[in-house]
Amino acid sequence: xxxxxxxxxxxxxxxxxxxxxxxxxxxxxxxxxxxxxxxxxxxxxxxxxxxxxxxxxxxxxxxxxxxxxxxxxxxxxxxxxxxxxxxxxxxxxxxxxxx
Amino acid sequence: xxxxxxxxxxxxxxxxxxxxxxxxxxxxxxxxxxxxxxxxxxxxxxxxxxxxxxxxxxxxxxxxxxxxxxxxxxxxxxxxxxxxxxxxxxxxxxxxxxxxxxxxxxxxxxxxxxxxxxxxxxxxxxxxxxxxxxxxxxxxxxxxxxxxxxxxxxxxxxxxxxxxxxxxxxxxxxxxxxxxxxxxxxxxxxxxxxxxxxxxxxxxxxxxxxxxxxxxxxxxxxxxxxxxxxxxxxxxxxxxxxxxxxxxxxxxxxxxxxxxxxxxxxxxxxxxxxxxxxxxxxxxxxxxxxxxxxxxxxxxxxxxxxxxxxxxxxxxxxxxxxxxxxxxxxxxxxxxxxxxxxxxxxxxxxxxxxxxxxxxxxxxxxxxxxxxxxxxxxxxxxxxxxxxxxxxxxxxxxxxxxxxxxxxxxxxxxxxxxxxxxxxxxxxxxxxxxxxxxxxxxxxxxxxxxxxxxxxxxxxxxxxxxxxxxxxxxxxxxxxxxxxxxxxxxxxxxxxxxxxxxxxxxxxxx
Numbered sequence: 001x002x003x004x005x006x007x008x009x010x011x012x013x014x015x016x017x018x019x020x021x022x023x024x025x026x027x028x029x030x031x032x033x034x035x036x037x038x039x040x041x042x043x044x045x046x047x048x049x050x051x052x053x054x055x056x057x058x059x060x061x062x063x064x065x066x067x068x069x070x071x072x073x074x075x076x077x078x079x080x081x082x083x084x085x086x087x088x089x090x091x092x093x094x095x096x097x098x099x
Numbered sequence: 100x101x102x103x104x105x106x107x108x109x110x111x112x113x114x115x116x117x118x119x120x121x122x123x124x125x126x127x128x129x130x131x132x133x134x135x136x137x138x139x140x141x142x143x144x145x146x147x148x149x150x151x152x153x154x155x156x157x158x159x160x161x162x163x164x165x166x167x168x169x170x171x172x173x174x175x176x177x178x179x180x181x182x183x184x185x186x187x188x189x190x191x192x193x194x195x196x197x198x199x200x201x202x203x204x205x206x207x208x209x210x211x212x213x214x215x216x217x218x219x220x221x222x223x224x225x226x227x228x229x230x231x232x233x234x235x236x237x238x239x240x241x242x243x244x245x246x247x248x249x250x251x252x253x254x255x256x257x258x259x260x261x262x263x264x265x266x267x268x269x270x271x272x273x274x275x276x277x278x279x280x281x282x283x284x285x286x287x288x289x290x291x292x293x294x295x296x297x298x299x300x301x302x303x304x305x306x307x308x309x310x311x312x313x314x315x316x317x318x319x320x321x322x323x324x325x326x327x328x329x330x331x332x333x334x335x336x337x338x339x340x341x342x343x344x345x346x347x348x349x350x351x352x353x354x355x356x357x358x359x360x361x362x363x364x365x366x367x368x369x370x371x372x373x374x375x376x377x378x379x380x381x382x383x384x385x386x387x388x389x390x391x392x393x394x395x396x397x398x399x400x401x402x403x404x405x406x407x408x409x410x411x412x413x414x415x416x417x418x419x420x421x422x423x424x425x426x427x428x429x430x431x432x433x434x435x436x437x438x439x440x441x442x443x444x445x446x447x448x449x450x451x452x453x454x455x456x457x458x459x460x461x462x463x464x465x466x467x468x469x470x471x472x473x474x475x476x477x478x479x480x481x482x483x484x485x486x487x488x489x490x491x492x493x494x495x496x497x498x499x500x501x502x503x504x505x506x507x508x509x510x511x512x513x514x515x516x517x518x519x520x521x522x523x524x525x526x527x528x529x530x531x532x533x534x535x536x537x538x539x540x541x542x543x544x545x546x547x548x549x550x551x552x553x554x555x556x557x558x559x560x561x562x563x564x565x566x567x568x569x570x571x572x573x574x575x576x577x578x579x580x581x582x583x584x585x586x587x588x589x590x591x592x593x594x595x596x597x598x599x600x601x602x603x604x605x606x607x608x609x
Contacts, residue, residue, distance in 0.1 A: 015401055017196055054189060054406030060414045066131045066168035069138035071152030077272070078148060085255075087147040088269035091198045093254060 004032045105368045110360050113367035114292040118336045121287040121298055121359060122329035122343070123238075125305060127280045127315045128248060128322070129172050134276035135247045136163030136206060136410070141278075143321060147271035155276040157202030162409055169278040170213075171423065172314040173245050174415060176280055177214025178424045179308055180240045187414040188213050190245070190407040198270050199249040207281075209404040212244035213413065219308070222432055223293060223300040236297050239285040250275040280314075286340065294363065299356040302326055306352075307431040319350045326355055328383075330362040332370060341366070342376040346390050349383045358383050361390060438462060442471035455479045456493050460500055467504035473511075477503045481521055485528060498527050506534040518591060519543045546593050549601070552585070556601045559584040570606045578602050 009029045013020045020028065074087055083090035134141060137154035153161035177184050191209035217240035225233040251274050256266030282305065290297040306317045306324060317324045326349045331341035349358045369376050380393035438458070439449045452461055457478040464474035478493060486496045506523060509515040515523060515538065526537030538544050546552060559581045560567045569577040581602045586593055
């Protein structure tokens with residue numbers, strides 16, 4: 001069985017901003033281990049001649065022309081905002097995590 | 100926030116003891132009319148959240164599609180930076196949680212940039228204080244990749260309204276999704292004490308290059324071109340690289356130079372005191388010329404990049420890439436060298452033209468028939484002075500290169516004196532028409548009718564018999580008084596040399 005440690009799961013949970021209990025971390029470590037096992041089985045049968053792929057379709061170069069298409073008004077854009085102030089989305093302050 | 104408890108080492112001392120290494124990351128907003136992955140408009144300064152669509156807002160079910168023009172611009176930038184263009188590349192998701200990106204990830208490129216392994220030759224001018232000569236530094240370009248800009252947060256509450264003490268944030272997503280190209284250098288080594296100047300010259304050269312490509316308006320003050328400065332020090336050029344700091348959002352050429360100088364002094368202070376440099380993001384403060392600590396990078400930098408499943412790979416047709424390469428404009432530095440040689444300008448004269456933002460204007464004026472010297476004098480002299488007084492760019496001045504050439508043509512033909520030409524320019528700037536029309540309407544042309552001039556000269560002689568007598572007695576310099584009187588009578592619209600000839604002739608005759 002693949003080894004994914006509890007600290008690794010805790011790290012992933014923190015990166016994903018998911019609050020998990022000790023018990024959940026244990027359970028998730030086991031479940032993620034099973035997922036990784038499945039991936040390893042696939043990896044085992046894939047030869048070196050098969051390139052890694054991220055897209056199953058052979059499509060390339062899908063683009064659109066640089067032409068404006070009218071879309072949402074500010075009112076529509078803000079319709080689903082939790083709170084609105086001054087035409088902007090009002091959100092809790094988050095410090096120090098900008099990219 | 101860390102302060103400078105440990106004093107910064109004076110710059111000259113710092114660079115005498117340590118070898119600085121820089122890495123520069125420049126983000127450029129492309130001047131496309133729509134966003135990188137959707138057809139929302141990109142106009143600067145629009146009302147908040149009026150330039151958005153489901154893709155910019157990351158609404159569920161929305162799907163991105165790449166802007167063809169942005170791809171073309173990215174490839175042209177890559178080619179202009181002497182990069183290899185990827186035969187195939189993908190987009191990637193850079194995952195992080197911050198409200199400026201509503202999707203919780205930024206669509207970027209990670210291990211497969213569109214362009215890589217390039218270089219840019221940078222002409223570093225002689226130091227202003229005369230301590231260093233001009234030289235050329237080749238900046239190695241690691242990569243140029245496509246990504247999207249983020250929204251804009253403003254922080255509200257607290258006493259100062261700045262980020263510290265704020266209670267909540269307001270987000271405008273107009274900027275979210277605007278096409279960005281990030282250009283990353285390899286470590287710049289060997290610049291020594293010229294490092295701050297090299298950094299500034301690189302960003303200036305890159306800005307000129309991007310402007311010549313017409314892919315971005317490259318306005319650092321509006322944020323359409325932004326620079327992050329990575330800096331580290333090492334004890335000697337053969338030592339391994341030291342720990343770096345990354346100073347964000349250095350948004351003017353002067354600040355690029357100042358930020359590098361500041362960080363060199365700060366790192367040197369820490370290293371001399373036996374402390375370690377923290378690998379962190381720092382913020383540049385334009386007003387104080389200092390950087391302050393942002394956040395530590397070490398463990399936060401886990402962006403869990405993975406290939407973007409909603410965008411298919413890009414595989415530019417090599418024939419298209421070659422077509423784009425063939426239509427690149429002449430690089431600005433090469434163009435300046437060519438024009439300087441064609442025009443016979445000194446380095447100083449060319450620099451005046453470039454600094455005045457008049458290179459294109461002088462070139463167009465010369466193309467319209469004026470001599471390079473006269474074109475330069477107009478644009479860096481009278482027109483620059485008036486534009487400056489109006490507080491506008493030379494390029495926004497209402498006078499055109501064709502009109503300047505026409506004006507100079509009138510001077511060369513003897514129709515206008517320099518002074519009258521300046522008056523005519525005033526009329527052109529005031530919208531009174533072409534130079535010829537202004538001359539006609541204002542009656543500015545030099546009076547070349549000898550009979551009118553002769554009459555005025557005779558009148559002056561008659562009114563000043565004493566002066567005429569002196570001239571006859573051999574005091575030719577006394578003629579100045581009579582010439583002045585005639586010029587005044589002609590309201591300046593006479594050729595002073597011709598008036599002098601007539602004065603001497605008529606004094607002898609009378």
